[in-house]
Amino acid sequence: MNRAPLKRSRILHMALMGASDPTGEAEASEEKPFLLRAVQIALVVSLYWVTSISMVFLNKYLLNSPSLRLDTPIFVTFYQCLVTTLLCKGLSALAACCPGAVDFPSLRLDLRVARSILPLSVVFIGMITFNNLCLKYVGVAFYNVGRSLTTVFNVLLSYLLLKQTTSFYALLACGIIIGGFWLGVDQEGAEGTLSWTGTVFGVLASLCVSLNAIYTKKVLPAVDGSIWRLTFYNNVNACVLFLPLLLLLGELQTLRNFSQLGSAHFWGMMTLGGLFGFAIGYVTGLQIKFTSPLTHNVSGTAKACAQTVLAVLYYEDTKSFLWWTSNMMVLGGSSAYTWVRGWEMKKVQEEPSPKEEEKSGVGVPRQGGLDGERLTDLSGIWWLKWNQCFQVMSVSCPSCVDPLSYF
Numbered sequence: 001m002n003r004a005p006l007k008r009s010r011i012l013h014m015a016l017m018g019a020s021d022p023t024g025e026a027e028a029s030e031e032k033p034f035l036l037r038a039v040q041i042a043l044v045v046s047l048y049w050v051t052s053i054s055m056v057f058l059n060k061y062l063l064n065s066p067s068l069r070l071d072t073p074i075f076v077t078f079y080q081c082l083v084t085t086l087l088c089k090g091l092s093a094l095a096a097c098c099p100g101a102v103d104f105p106s107l108r109l110d111l112r113v114a115r116s117i118l119p120l121s122v123v124f125i126g127m128i129t130f131n132n133l134c135l136k137y138v139g140v141a142f143y144n145v146g147r148s149l150t151t152v153f154n155v156l157l158s159y160l161l162l163k164q165t166t167s168f169y170a171l172l173a174c175g176i177i178i179g180g181f182w183l184g185v186d187q188e189g190a191e192g193t194l195s196w197t198g199t200v201f202g203v204l205a206s207l208c209v210s211l212n213a214i215y216t217k218k219v220l221p222a223v224d225g226s227i228w229r230l231t232f233y234n235n236v237n238a239c240v241l242f243l244p245l246l247l248l249l250g251e252l253q254t255l256r257n258f259s260q261l262g263s264a265h266f267w268g269m270m271t272l273g274g275l276f277g278f279a280i281g282y283v284t285g286l287q288i289k290f291t292s293p294l295t296h297n298v299s300g301t302a303k304a305c306a307q308t309v310l311a312v313l314y315y316e317d318t319k320s321f322l323w324w325t326s327n328m329m330v331l332g333g334s335s336a337y338t339w340v341r342g343w344e345m346k347k348v349q350e351e352p353s354p355k356e357e358e359k360s361g362v363g364v365p366r367q368g369g370l371d372g373e374r375l376t377d378l379s380g381i382w383w384l385k386w387n388q389c390f391q392v393m394s395v396s397c398p399s400c401v402d403p404l405s406y407f
Helices: 010-015 036-062 073-097 112-135 140-145 150-162 170-192 196-223 227-248 249-258 265-292 292-315 321-349 378-393
Strands: none
Touching: 036 112, 036 140, 036 170, 036 265, 036 292, 073 112, 073 227, 073 249, 073 265, 112 140, 112 196, 112 227, 140 170, 140 265, 140 292, 140 321, 150 170, 150 196, 150 321, 170 321, 196 227, 227 249, 265 292, 292 321
């Protein structure tokens, strides 16, 4: 039976809200005029750029500012998780009070679910902690290159853990990324600005991003497929697990001796950092809703270029031609990989479905069907489309620290 393809807005809504019936909402609205759609897209893309770039620069200020002099990267990360948790709970309560005005799933802390999410939360903590530690020790200009191996780890872990092979063209794109990374490290060393500590943290952050993507797929059923619920439980677990780390690393004592602890400006900037961390997930989904996963990747690549140029100008750095070449290799390789994967998944999606008599049971997709198997029912088609969004976004937003950013 031929079915109309689901719109990206429905796919994102079902994943964020945890809906399981893709036919539950009719798409009755008429096509909007071209000018209105163009203005909407321009506004959404601008919002994504401003939010993402502002978040990176603000985190850099909080983590390694000469004027702030606050050496508590774990506390900064903990506070951002706390803000995200409170925002999720607040929006959930608001949605319950005003169901027509706010669209957000109901959130109730279930210790059983929290325990089932715990392995992912450990990876999540590693991801956001190493991410912030990388940003603390390297410059914003090198930050994109320092965390560029996410795509490579995606391919490696998919083969080692999921036994999924990768095409030659995708591997070629990974080779370009690796070449750009090593050239960037070489040029940072030649200019005397290389931090091996920051680079190692960047590699570890890339590894955790890939592991986070894999474990997220596995634990989504525990939260009824809702990304917002997963975000809530992840950040609740992170807040609890960060507390012993704050004690062991002595950051609470450092914070107690911090001269600006009572400053409204300091807490305002900390809270703003948490708000940006929460908002980036929303605007990422919004950009995909109004464009496409591939366009989102193009926008993310262009944003990374703009972010690098802004960082070089703001910090008044002087970079060599080879340094700029390394950035272009990383960004070009990431875009090429995403385009190849998107093209491959689109080809799979367009393959004809097996005959009815070849279906097993009621047409539920087989294990492994999320990445290459033919899917024969409507829920399978929905998962294939959502998986395309998932895989594209997992390599397209190097500045994001919130798990929603990979969606």
